[in-house]
Amino acid sequence: MSTINDVAERAGVSVTTVSRVLNNRGYISEKTRQNVYRAMQELQYQPNEIARSLLRKQSNLIGLIVPEISHPFFAEFANAVEFHAYQYGCKLLLCNSHRDPDKEREYIEMMRRHRVDGIIMGSHTLEIEDYRNLNNPIVTLDRRIDGIPFVASDNERGGERAARLLIAKGCRKLAHICGNLRLDMLANRRTYAFERTAQESGVWFTTLQTDMNVFDQSEYDRIIAELFEHHPDIDGVFATSDIIAAFVLKWCRKLGKQVPGDIRIVGYDDVRMASWASPGITTIRQPIAEMGRTAVELIRKQMDGEPYEMENVFPIELVERETT
Amino acid sequence: MSTINDVAERAGVSVTTVSRVLNNRGYISEKTRQNVYRAMQELQYQPNEIARSLLRKQSNLIGLIVPEISHPFFAEFANAVEFHAYQYGCKLLLCNSHRDPDKEREYIEMMRRHRVDGIIMGSHTLEIEDYRNLNNPIVTLDRRIDGIPFVASDNERGGERAARLLIAKGCRKLAHICGNLRLDMLANRRTYAFERTAQESGVWFTTLQTDMNVFDQSEYDRIIAELFEHHPDIDGVFATSDIIAAFVLKWCRKLGKQVPGDIRIVGYDDVRMASWASPGITTIRQPIAEMGRTAVELIRKQMDGEPYEMENVFPIELVERETT
Structure with missing residues (x-):
């Protein structure tokens, strides 16, 4: 040698x-x-x-920052990112931010020191300025920042279809459970589109936001318990994730409500769990695997100086199962 | 500067x-x-x-190889590994082997080139020799290889408790669905202990193995459909994961079987999904977070030349929910 x-x-x-x-x-x-x-x-x-x-000047490392890898949506997204990064000979550096801005910032700093080829940001507690100071190729998931490409599902159409489905099935008193709207995320558009559609149809609705913490199960229980206490006659729920939809299903069972007889439920994401549940959860499908592939491609295109799209919005699909 | x-x-x-x-x-x-x-x-x-x-001579990188990160057990294990690696200032290199020996071997080679501080092996298609040639600190999950420390739950006691619970509840015709026993994994002891306990109690049982692929949903469906076709009077099922237990639950619903009236179900792992399901899945809990922490500590101890235990077997716990 x-x-x-x-x-x-x-x-x-x-x-x-x-x-x-x-x-x-x-x-x-x-x-x-x-x-x-x-x-x-x-x-x-x-x-x-x-x-x-x-x-x-290449490390063959792609950094992925997610709020929590044990959340099924992020686990399935990471799975796709890892798979496609591997096709390019890249390894995946995985970081959980737990929605802690300090940890997010520290991780970004670490990644710069490790000279990662690019960062896929799936967690969004930082201010826009923190992103602008990065020189690495970067892609965001579900957040729009000028000058940075993003991948997202068509949240607007997703929220609209969920509302239309529930209304078409005869629901007249709707609840929507969403993430915290203070987080600057494109997912918030699900909420706006759902509310607008309900309003235009003259159907009553209420919106409940979860805490900043993406994954606090006791928080889900608290919100749903309160919802049914104050509005026992809710007959349609649109949850911003299949996990929250599963919690609603659990509460319906506890309270003796028939699904879909008394109340219909629509989730979002179509993580695998949505089809494992019994009854199977009707949901708005985001093409998670394709979004992961595109995120990796956007990093490579930036590295190679190839042209790329800034806005990568993927069509959603209504997957009807047994909760509607 | x-x-x-x-x-x-x-x-x-x-x-x-x-x-x-x-x-x-x-x-x-x-x-x-x-x-x-x-x-x-x-x-x-x-x-x-x-x-x-x-x-x-340190990269501050810990490599984790799992069959598939989108499987909830591995997602929760990775979550814990990432969390504890971060406490030591280490980042996590995440690799999905998809149970492909070539990919596993290639990943190990990549990790050596990246000089990772250590490798946590959660996927086990390779031969023992492939491990022996590694000079990096290494920890295995659920596999025992002479000279390499491992973390595992008390699989033996887990299989025994599952059998005892079903029998105590009155089940007299048991089915067990496990992973492929050709894989040299400690999890196989669940099966042996379950079978031995049923045998000692004089209770009829049948064991069904899944394919090598950890995560083929259509395979789960096929196995369960066949089980109920050949043995419609099965009244107790012990599944080697909560995911498989959820599939059994889904089939019971489809076939009009009451759970736990007609048939009782016990899972394994206690991934969060087990409590989200309705009815909530009774399961044998492995302390996933502690196992992840110990795996990271075993890497550090090997690096620092500190003494460490070779066999790290964690007590299981029976978590009774609504399927028994």
């Missing part, structure tokens, strides 16, 4: 110069750099992966 | 020598190495994270 000394000799430069090229440090003329690269190729010099990263 | 040149000057050595120390290449006397380290400290020389990895 050839060493850095062999490379230096072949290129007719000092080892220091080779090291500088490797470390991308100090002034090196383009001619010298090319000589060193050529010598490395000719000698099939194999620095280890870390040294190679320095050489290529 | 100080440069590699400043470090060389302060240490009284050439830049090549500093580079050698950084790259851990060529002969360097211990005295020179210490001089270079001291100069770096005094000058607060900050090589980037990748260069620092070379310096410390």
Whole structure:
């Protein structure tokens, strides 16, 4: 195996110069750099992966920041990101932010130090300025920031279809449970579209927001218990995730309400769990696997200087199961 | 900011020598190495994270290989691993093997090149020899290999308790659905203990193995449909995961069987989904979060040369919900 000394000799430069090229440090003329690269190729010099990263200025790492990987939506999204990153020879650095802005910021800083090729941001507690200071290629999930490409489902159409379905099935008193609307997320459009559609149809509705924490089960229980206490005659629920829909289903069972006889339920996402539930949960399907693939492609296109779309909105699909 | 040149000057050595120390290449006397380290400290020389990895021979990366992150058990395990790795300043490299031995081997090779601090192996298609050739600290999940520490739940006691519960509730015709027993996993002990307990109690039972693919939903459907076709009078099912238990529940609903009136169901894992289901799934709980924490600690202890336990078996707990 050839060493850095062999490379230096072949290129007719000092080892220091080779090291500088490797470390991308100090002034090196383009001619010298090319000589060193050529010598490395000719000698099939194999620095280890870390040294190679320095050489290529690529780490073959893609960072993914999600609120919590144990949430089925993010687990299925990460699955797709990992699969497609692997096709490009990239590995996945996985970070849970737990919606903690400090942890999110610290993770972004770590990723910069590790020179990740790009960051897919699926957690959104940070201010827009924190993103602007990044030089890495970046893609956001479900958040629109000028100058940064995003992937999202057609949230607007999703919210509208959920409302239309419940109304068409005869529901006249609707509840909608959504994430916290203070988070600047495109998912909020589900709520606005649902409310607008109900309003235009003259159907009564109420909207309940969860806490900032995406995944607090006791919070879901509290909200749903309160909903049925104050509005026992609710006959249609649109939940912003299949998990919340499953919690509504659980409460209906507890309170002796027939689904879909007394009350109809529509979720969002179509995570696998929606079809495992009994009864199977009717839901608005986002194409999670395709969104993951596109997120990876958007990183690669930015790296390679290829053109790319800024707005990547995926059509939703109504999947009718047994809760409507 | 100080440069590699400043470090060389302060240490009284050439830049090549500093580079050698950084790259851990060529002969360097211990005295020179210490001089270079001291100069770096005094000058607060900050090589980037990748260069620092070379310096410390630590990457601050922990690799986790799972069959599929979208499986709730592995998603929750990864969540815990990420959380505890973060406490140690480590990031998580996540790999899905999809139970493909080639992909598993390739991932392990990649991790070596990236100089990960350690590998947590949650996927087990490889032969024991493939593990032995690794020099990195390694921890396995649910597999016992001489000389490698593992974490697992008390599978034996889990299988026994599931059988005892079903029998105590009056079940007299049991079915057990398990993973593929050709995989060399400690989870297989659930099956052996379940079968032994049923046998000792003189209760009839049948065991059905799933395919190698951990997560083929149509396979679950096929197995369960066949089970009820051949044995419509089964009155107790022990499934090796809560997901499979949810599928059994779905089939019972489809076939008009009352749960727990006509048939009782026990799962394994206690992933969050088990409590979201309606009725809530009775299950054998493995302490997933603690197992993740211990896996990370076992990597750190190996790195730091601290003593550690080889066999880390965690007590299970019976969580009774509505399916028994």
